[in-house]
Amino acid sequence: EDKVVQSPLSLVVHEGDTVTLNCSYEVTNFRSLLWYKQEKKAPTFLFMLTSSGIEKKSGRLSSILDKKELFSILNITATQTGDSAVYLCAVEARMRGSQGNLIFGKGTKLSVKP
Amino acid sequence: EAGVTQSPTHLIKTRGQQVTLRCSPISGHTSVYWYQQALGLGLQFLLWYDEGEERNRGNFPPRFSGRQFPNYSSELNVNALELEDSALYLCASSWVWGYTFGSGTRLTVV
Numbered sequence: 001e002d003k004v005v006q007s008p009l010s011l012v013v014h015e016g017d018t019v020t021l022n023c024s025y026e027v028t029n030f031r032s033l034l035w036y037k038q039e040k041k042a043p044t045f046l047f048m049l050t051s052s053g054i055e056k057k058s059g060r061l062s063s064i065l066d067k068k069e070l071f072s073i074l075n076i077t078a079t080q081t082g083d084s085a086v087y088l089c090a091v092e093a094r095m096r097g098s099q100g101n102l103i104f105g106k107g108t109k110l111s112v113k114p
Numbered sequence: 115e116a117g118v119t120q121s122p123t124h125l126i127k128t129r130g131q132q133v134t135l136r137c138s139p140i141s142g143h144t145s146v147y148w149y150q151q152a153l154g155l156g157l158q159f160l161l162w163y164d165e166g167e168e169r170n171r172g173n174f175p176p177r178f179s180g181r182q183f184p185n186y187s188s189e190l191n192v193n194a195l196e197l198e199d200s201a202l203y204l205c206a207s208s209w210v211w212g213y214t215f216g217s218g219t220r221l222t223v224v
Contacts, residue, residue: 090157100170102147103159
């Protein structure tokens with residue numbers, strides 16, 4: 001059965017800290033791995049990773065994928081209170097051509113204290 | 115460009131009733147995905163529609179159904195509502211670089 005496991009489930013840090021969120025997966029017909037930030041309702045897109053070893057960066061956030069060891073990490077440097085959210089990892093399984101549905105982990109709840 | 119839009123934002127229904135949720139994908143996107151996010155659970159895949167046809171279905175009972183219209187908007191129907199159907203229902207449309215989610219419909223079954 002396909003599954004995505006995130007760790008830790010929750011994390012409390014102070015502003016300025018650096019955090020690393022983990023995502024491991026077992027999915028047949030892997031196509032891509034995506035990271036989302038969910039604050040209230042709509043998950044907002046952060047990164048899409050398809051190739052191993054290529055770091056994606058956006059400001060203080062970065063992510064990398066290891067397709068051999070089947071995991072990804074999301075790093076947040078110099079955390080701010082606005083980074084407090086649930087971070088979701090999802091893996092897209094190829095079903096039809098280049099499309100498929102997303103399999104989500106349970107998320108990591110990050111709380112950043114001032 | 116408008117994002118993924120969902121309606122209504124909130125709903126309260128009684129057990130046994132039926133409900134219809136609506137979603138419009140980003141203009142030009144032909145695929146619509148429905149997900150359920152119940153309290154304490156991750157997002158669970160419900161249904162995938164593309165070009166008007168159901169392409170894949172998650173592990174949900176048949177009382178969860180839907181359809182996609184020629185303009186690619188979609189409806190999710192849930193019959194015989196149960197208390198455990200209370201959840202946030204999210205719709206997404208896909209593009210080359212990922213999936214964009216709507217703000218969801220919060221369904222409460224009492």
